[in-house]
Amino acid sequence: MTGEPIDAVDLSVRLGRLTLRNPILVASGTFGYGREMAALVELQRLGALIPKTVTRQPRAGNAPWRTVETSAGMLNAIGLDNDGVDAFLAHHLPYLGGLPCPTIVSIAGAGVEDYVALARRLDDESAVAALELNISCPNVAGGVDFGTDPRMCHDVVTAVRNATGKPIIAKLTPNVTQIALMAKAAAEGGADAVSLINTVLGMAVDWRHRRPLLANVVGGLSGPAIKPIALRCVYQVAQAVTIPILGIGGIATIDDVMEFLVAGASAVQVGTANYYCPNATMTILDQLPAALRTLQATCVANVVGTLDTRAHGGPSHGDKH
Amino acid sequence: MSSPLHAAYCPDHAVLASVEVVENVPVARDTFRLRVTCAEMARRITPGQFVMLRLAGCNDPLLARPLALYDTFYETTDLTSDPPAMGSPAGLDVVYLRLGKMTRRLAEYRPGQLLEIWGPLGNGFELTAKANDIRLSHLMMVAGGIGQTPFLALAQEALGQKTYGSEPGRLPTVSRVSLCYGARSADYLAGIEDFEAAGVDVRLATDDGSRGHHGLVTDLVLDSLQGANPPDRIVCCGPEPMMAAVAGLAREHAVPCFVSLETPMACGIGICFTCVARVRDAHGGWDYKRTCVEGPVFDASVIEW
Ligand SMILES: Cc1cc2nc3c(=O)[nH]c(=O)nc-3n(C[C@H](O)[C@H](O)[C@H](O)COP(=O)(O)OP(=O)(O)OC[C@H]3O[C@@H](n4cnc5c(N)ncnc54)[C@H](O)[C@@H]3O)c2cc1C
Ligand SMILES: Cc1cc2nc3c(=O)[nH]c(=O)nc-3n(C[C@H](O)[C@H](O)[C@H](O)COP(=O)(O)O)c2cc1C
Ligand code: FES
Numbered sequence: 001m002t003g004e005p006i007d008a009v010d011l012s013v014r015l016g017r018l019t020l021r022n023p024i025l026v027a028s029g030t031f032g033y034g035r036e037m038a039a040l041v042e043l044q045r046l047g048a049l050i051p052k053t054v055t056r057q058p059r060a061g062n063a064p065w066r067t068v069e070t071s072a073g074m075l076n077a078i079g080l081d082n083d084g085v086d087a088f089l090a091h092h093l094p095y096l097g098g099l100p101c102p103t104i105v106s107i108a109g110a111g112v113e114d115y116v117a118l119a120r121r122l123d124d125e126s127a128v129a130a131l132e133l134n135i136s137c138p139n140v141a142g143g144v145d146f147g148t149d150p151r152m153c154h155d156v157v158t159a160v161r162n163a164t165g166k167p168i169i170a171k172l173t174p175n176v177t178q179i180a181l182m183a184k185a186a187a188e189g190g191a192d193a194v195s196l197i198n199t200v201l202g203m204a205v206d207w208r209h210r211r212p213l214l215a216n217v218v219g220g221l222s223g224p225a226i227k228p229i230a231l232r233c234v235y236q237v238a239q240a241v242t243i244p245i246l247g248i249g250g251i252a253t254i255d256d257v258m259e260f261l262v263a264g265a266s267a268v269q270v271g272t273a274n275y276y277c278p279n280a281t282m283t284i285l286d287q288l289p290a291a292l293r294t295l296q297a298t299c300v301a302n303v304v305g306t307l308d309t310r311a312h313g314g315p316s317h318g319d320k321h
Numbered sequence: 322m323s324s325p326l327h328a329a330y331c332p333d334h335a336v337l338a339s340v341e342v343v344e345n346v347p348v349a350r351d352t353f354r355l356r357v358t359c360a361e362m363a364r365r366i367t368p369g370q371f372v373m374l375r376l377a378g379c380n381d382p383l384l385a386r387p388l389a390l391y392d393t394f395y396e397t398t399d400l401t402s403d404p405p406a407m408g409s410p411a412g413l414d415v416v417y418l419r420l421g422k423m424t425r426r427l428a429e430y431r432p433g434q435l436l437e438i439w440g441p442l443g444n445g446f447e448l449t450a451k452a453n454d455i456r457l458s459h460l461m462m463v464a465g466g467i468g469q470t471p472f473l474a475l476a477q478e479a480l481g482q483k484t485y486g487s488e489p490g491r492l493p494t495v496s497r498v499s500l501c502y503g504a505r506s507a508d509y510l511a512g513i514e515d516f517e518a519a520g521v522d523v524r525l526a527t528d529d530g531s532r533g534h535h536g537l538v539t540d541l542v543l544d545s546l547q548g549a550n551p552p553d554r555i556v557c558c559g560p561e562p563m564m565a566a567v568a569g570l571a572r573e574h575a576v577p578c579f580v581s582l583e584t585p586m587a588c589g590i591g592i593c594f595t596c597v598a599r600v601r602d603a604h605g606g607w608d609y610k611r612t613c614v615e616g617p618v619f620d621a622s623v624i625e626w
Binding site for chain 1: 330331332333334335337375380381382383384385425437439490584585587588590591592593594595597598608609614
């Protein structure tokens with residue numbers, strides 16, 4: 001063997017002002033506050049950890065049933081159950097700050113002032129590597145407006161940008177007609193990166209009792225079932241903006257990760273897979289260098305957005321085979 | 322575990338493994354006992370804790386399902402030594418009801434097929450907690466339907482026949498253990514021989530009267546509470562209305578009662594916030610608590626039914 005040694009592949013990625021040691025992150029709301037996973041995952045190997053979205057005030061969340069399994073996926077309407085930013089700072093951030101992997105804090109609010117207040121609150125915390133603005137949660141009233149109206153999206157990103165020196169990632173919803181417009185608005189507002197997608201709005205019905213399975217009636221679909229939608233969104237956004245993209249949606253294996261990178265994501269977040277395969281991120285990290293080498297890449301950026309859309313012979317293919 | 326905050330609860334001792342089915346046999350109507358080898362988990366798990374089980378490589382059903390520890394098993398018992406050396410446990414048994422998407426598939430699994438499993442999870446029963454060193458005279462276990470599964474290991478430990486977990490030699494603290502067990506009909510009753518072999522005083526109720534008392538399991542509970550040797554501790558697992566009713570009876574008779582909740586779960590490890598129950602706080606309010614990490618066993622008096 002005269003090939004390169006494994007460590008010749010540089011896994012580090014740059015996301016605007018944020019540099020991470022590798023592109024494998026865990027998605028907000030799918031990894032608790034990190035320490036729940038300490039027995040099953042080597043947390044120090046993660047590119048970054050994003051704990052569950054934090055709000056200014058404690059939120060009880062929605063009534064059960066909060067999740068329902070569907071074909072190759074699940075619906076959830078948790079409703080941003082969290083103990084509020086004070087409890088987060090007192091009880092979760094100290095632990096997270098002690099970990100050797102960076103923490104990106106996900107924040108949400110009902111108005112611009114909530115996002116700004118949270119950003120100010122977190123600005124001094126050295127344990128916070130960046131902020132992810134959850135402007136895409138389908139399970140709380142008003143939560144998604146910032147993610148569906150380009151003007152509001154632009155304004156909330158700008159306001160947060162003015163309130164903090166931390167890098168900002170805007171997390172987008174797929175529940176819009178043109179996600180690229182939202183990504184553009186976030187980029188113009190000053191986001192360092194965009195992450196996509198949050199869950200896809202859906203529902204499940206128990207016809208025998210003529211009732212919805214979720215107490216909230218509708219909820220967000222996640223898991224392998226939404227991967228094609230997420231890939232499409234990443235691809236479209238990659239055509240529209242120059243800021244980095246964090247791909248999210250149904251990622252569970254190394255093949256999933258490579259598909260997102262090639263489609264235009266600079267990094268990825270593993271979500272629902274943490275529930276049904278708690279060590280999915282570790283398996284992916286074990287296999288990432290070899291997968292990158294398969295494409296003769298020496299760093300992650302070599303493969304990002306390298307999708308060749310002419311592969312099928314151009315737009316007029318179809319009658320040849 | 323004194324902090325009321327979510328992060329105080331973590332499955333610190335959990336392990337994740339890919340395991341082969343050793344045995345998967347029917348034990349009652351629509352009810353099966355599944356045996357898997359997993360020594361590391363079996364050494365750690367204690368009564369009232371559960372594991373998450375998933376059909377390996379399967380995307381539909383996608384998620385794992387929570388199943389309670391029924392019992393641990395020992396591969397080899399060295400009968401030549403005196404007393405016979407048990408060694409340490411080789412794996413564990415769960416008993417499950419064939420109900421929906423996942424358990425229908427699981428019932429078809431043959432020895433050698435692969436499952437993914439993580440655990441031990443949840444708090445388990447704190448019955449024999451050394452700290453308060455209480456000695457109970459009568460522990461009554463109340464089960465509805467498949468809710469009997471967490472109780473065999475509990476009874477064996479309480480009666481000093483077997484130890485579980487990493488602190489061997491947790492002393493027997495209970496002189497008498499009884500089980501009030503209700504099911505739809507006689508053919509659904511599972512594992513009665515196991516409980517009787519452990520020396521548990523078993524009382525049965527069926528909805529159709531095909532075995533034991535014709536009526537509800539709560540009738541048996543009331544009978545016992547009003548009888549000559551009433552329980553000084555109740556543990557209960559089953560459908561929610563039944564647990565609420567038993568909790569009510571226990572409160573009326575001032576007997577401490579613990580319930581093992583069976584809320585649906587997606588992860589079992591505290592990261593999804595699916596499994597919440599309304600738990601009262603000290604100030605008269607309540608908050609949704611994750612039963613997979615803060616439970617599944619709760620003091621019945623804090624549950625807002
Ligand atoms: C800690 C714990 C321990 C348990 N121990 C055992 C055990 O030892 N043995 C055992 O047999 N079972 C046990 N259970 C219950 C067991 O997990 C379920 O029966 C199992 O998940 C059924 O899976 P399934 O795919 O076969 O059924 P599913 O197809 O998931 O459906 C099962 C039933 O649950 C209902 N249901 C489906 N989705 C939801 C939802 N989101 N919320 C509420 N209800 C829903 C359905 O209507 C149906 O009646 C335990 C549960 C918990 C929480
Ligand atoms: C139960 C559940 C809770 C979630 N909570 C949050 C949350 O608090 N904040 C957030 O930004 N996204 C949340 N998400 C969305 C995920 O972070 C992710 O964007 C989405 O699930 C798609 O990725 P996946 O298919 O890999 O899960 C949640 C998803 C699930 C399934
Ligand atoms: S089942 Fe996921 S938090 Fe309890």
